[in-house]
Amino acid sequence: MTTGIWVLGDQLWTEQAALSSCEAEKSQTPVVLIESRHYAQQRPYHSQKLVLVWSAMRHFAEELRSAGWQVTYKKIADNFEPALLKWIKQNEISELRVMIPNDRPFLQLIQNLQLDCSLNLIANNHFLWGKTEFQDWANSRKRLLMEDFYREGRKRFNILIDDNKPIGGKWNFDKQNRRPSKGKLTTPIPLWFEPDEITRSVIKEVKERNLASYGEIEPFRWGVTRSDALAVLEYFLTKCLPTFGPYQDAMVTGEETLWHSLISPYLNLGLLTPLEVITAAQKAYFEHDLALNSVEGFIRQVLGWREYMQGIYHSQKGDYRDSNWFQHHEPLPDFYWYSSQTDMNCLHQVLKQVESTGYAHHIQRLMVLSNFALIVGVSPQEIEAWFHAAFVDAYDWVMQTNVIGMGQFADGGILASKPYASSANYINKMSDYCKNCAYDLKQRTGEHACPFNFFYWDFLARHQDQLKSQGRMNLILGNLKRMAAEELVEIQALAADWREKNSN
Numbered sequence: 001m002t003t004g005i006w007v008l009g010d011q012l013w014t015e016q017a018a019l020s021s022c023e024a025e026k027s028q029t030p031v032v033l034i035e036s037r038h039y040a041q042q043r044p045y046h047s048q049k050l051v052l053v054w055s056a057m058r059h060f061a062e063e064l065r066s067a068g069w070q071v072t073y074k075k076i077a078d079n080f081e082p083a084l085l086k087w088i089k090q091n092e093i094s095e096l097r098v099m100i101p102n103d104r105p106f107l108q109l110i111q112n113l114q115l116d117c118s119l120n121l122i123a124n125n126h127f128l129w130g131k132t133e134f135q136d137w138a139n140s141r142k143r144l145l146m147e148d149f150y151r152e153g154r155k156r157f158n159i160l161i162d163d164n165k166p167i168g169g170k171w172n173f174d175k176q177n178r179r180p181s182k183g184k185l186t187t188p189i190p191l192w193f194e195p196d197e198i199t200r201s202v203i204k205e206v207k208e209r210n211l212a213s214y215g216e217i218e219p220f221r222w223g224v225t226r227s228d229a230l231a232v233l234e235y236f237l238t239k240c241l242p243t244f245g246p247y248q249d250a251m252v253t254g255e256e257t258l259w260h261s262l263i264s265p266y267l268n269l270g271l272l273t274p275l276e277v278i279t280a281a282q283k284a285y286f287e288h289d290l291a292l293n294s295v296e297g298f299i300r301q302v303l304g305w306r307e308y309m310q311g312i313y314h315s316q317k318g319d320y321r322d323s324n325w326f327q328h329h330e331p332l333p334d335f336y337w338y339s340s341q342t343d344m345n346c347l348h349q350v351l352k353q354v355e356s357t358g359y360a361h362h363i364q365r366l367m368v369l370s371n372f373a374l375i376v377g378v379s380p381q382e383i384e385a386w387f388h389a390a391f392v393d394a395y396d397w398v399m400q401t402n403v404i405g406m407g408q409f410a411d412g413g414i415l416a417s418k419p420y421a422s423s424a425n426y427i428n429k430m431s432d433y434c435k436n437c438a439y440d441l442k443q444r445t446g447e448h449a450c451p452f453n454f455f456y457w458d459f460l461a462r463h464q465d466q467l468k469s470q471g472r473m474n475l476i477l478g479n480l481k482r483m484a485a486e487e488l489v490e491i492q493a494l495a496a497d498w499r500e501k502n503s504n
C-alpha cells in the first residue's frame with residue numbers, strides 16, 4: 001500500500017491537510033506537482049498570474065524536497081491524467097490523496113479522472129471556516145449578512161474581543177475609513193521583489209511558448225515563496241497598517257497600492273494562512289497601540305469578507321455562476337482588454353494598472369471596473385471571465401462571489417443588500433481621475449456627458465421595477481421619478497448610442 005499526494009497549485013503550504021496527513025511518513029511518501037500547459041490554455045490568464053503560480057509551485061517543490069519529501073515535478077503539454085497515470089504506475093501508488101480544491105470546476109476535473117488507484121479527497125483546511133461550519137451558521141440565519149458573520153468570527157476566534165465584547169465598544173469603524181484622496185498623500189513604497197533564477201526561467205518559458213493572453217509579463221515583481229510572503233506581511237504591518245484605514249477607499253492616479261496589503265495572491269496560494277495574518281495584525285495593534293479603525297478595518301477584510309465569500313461560494317449550488325438577475329446580455333467593451341482604447345480616465349488608469357501588475361485595490365475593482373459593466377448591462381458571465389483573466393489573485397471561489405454576487409448583483413441580493421452602482425459623483429469624490437478626463441463629471445446629457453452618469457440613470461430606469469424590491473434604493477428611485485421625461489429620453493438615447501458604437 002503506497003499513498004501518493006498530488007499537491008495542487010494553490011495548496012502551497014506544508015500544513016495543508018493532505019501533506020499533514022502523511023507528515024510522519026514523508027520520506028516514503030511520493031508527492032507530485034504538475035504544471036499543465038493544456039490546462040493553462042483553457043481560458044485566458046494574465047501573464048504574471050502564470051509566472052506567479054508556476055514559479056511558486058517550483059519553489060514549493062524545492063522546499064518540500066529539502067524537508068525530506070519524495071517530490072516529482074512535472075511540466076507537461078497535455079492534461080493531468082496521462083502524467084498522473086504514469087507517476088502512479090512508476091511509484092506503485094494504491095491511494096492518491098488530494099486535498100479538496102477550493103474551486104468547484106477543479107474538483108469536478110479530479111472526480112472525472114480515470115485512475116488505476118483509489119482516490120482519497122480530504123477536507124480542505126485553507127480557510128478558518130470549514131464548509132460544514134459555515135453551513136451550520138447559515139442554517140441558523142434568515143439572511144446571510146456579512147456583518148453578522150464577521151461578528152460571529154470575532155467571537156469564535158477571539159479576535160479584538162475583551163470580556164466577550166468588541167474592543168473599542170463597537171464592531172465596526174468603517175465610517176472613519178472613507179476619507180477621499182484630496183490633497184497630497186505620502187504613501188508607502190510597496191515591497192516588491194527581483195525575479196530569481198527560477199522565476200526568470202518561468203518568464204522565459206511563458207514568453208517563448210506564448211502562453212499568456214493578457215497583460216505585461218515584465219517587470220514581474222511579485223513574491224513567489226513563503227519567505228517572500230512573510231516579508232510582505234511584515235512590511236505591511238509596520239509601514240501600512242498604522243494608516244490602512246482612512247484612505248482604504250481612495251483612488252489616486254499613479255498610486256497603485258496606497259496602504260493596501262498586497263497579500264491576496266499569497267493568501268490564495270497558501271503562502272500565508274488567514275489566522276497568522278489576523279493574529280499578526282492583532283498583535284501589532286496591542287504592541288504598538290495602533291489606531292483601532294485601521295486594525296479592525298483590515299481584520300474585517302480577512303476574517304470577515306474573505307471567509308464569508310468562500311462560505312457563500314460553497315453554500316450555493318453550481319449554477320450560481322449562471323445567475324443573471326437583471327438579464328444583462330451586453331458584450332464586454334473591447335477596451336477592458338486594451339486600456340489605450342478608452343478615453344474615460346478612471347477606466348483608462350485602472351485598466352492600465354491591471355495590465356502592468358495584475359492588481360487593483362478593492363474600490364478600483366468594485367466602483368470603477370465592475371460598476372461600469374453593471375450599469376452598461378454587460379453579461380455577468382462575460383465580466384466575470386474578464387476579471388478571472390485579468391487578476392493575479394483570481395480563482396473561481398473568489399470570482400463567483402465578488403463579481404457575480406457583489407459586483408453585478410446577478411444573484412438578486414444573496415450577498416449584497418443593494419447593487420454597487422454609481423454615477424461619476426462617487427468616483428469624483430473618492431479619486432482624482434475626473435480632473436483629467438475628456439468627459440464632464442457634472443453632465444448627464446450632452447456631448448461631453450460622463451458615460452457613468454447617463455448609464456447610471458439608464459440602469460435605474462431600465463430596472464426600476466426590480467429595484468423597488470430593494471428597500472435601500474427607494475431614495476434614488478424617487479429622484480428618477482422627478483427627472484423630466486425629455487431628459488430621460490436623452491439619457492437613454494446616449495446610452496443606446498454608446499452601446500451601439502462599442503459593441504464588437
Ligand SMILES: Cc1cc2nc3c(=O)[nH]c(=O)nc-3n(C[C@H](O)[C@H](O)[C@H](O)COP(=O)(O)OP(=O)(O)OC[C@H]3O[C@@H](n4cnc5c(N)ncnc54)[C@H](O)[C@@H]3O)c2cc1C
Nearest residue numbers: 260261262263264301302305306361362366393394402407
Ligand atoms: C469585482 C471584484 C473582484 C475581486 N476579485 C478578487 C480576486 O480575484 N481575488 C481576491 O483575492 N480578491 C478579489 N476581490 C476582493 C478584494 O478586492 C481583493 O482581495 C483585494 O483588493 C486584494 O488586495 P489586497 O491584498 O491589497 O487587499 P487589502 O485591501 O489589503 O485587504 C486585505 C485582504 O482582505 C481580503 N479581502 C478583502 N475583501 C475581500 C473580498 N471581497 N473577497 C475576498 N477577500 C477579500 C483579501 O485576502 C485581501 O488580501 C474582488 C473584489 C471585487 C469587488
Ligand code: SF4
Nearest residue numbers: 344346424434437450
Ligand atoms: S468624468 Fe466620468 S469617465 Fe471621466 S474620470 Fe470621471 S467618472 Fe470617469
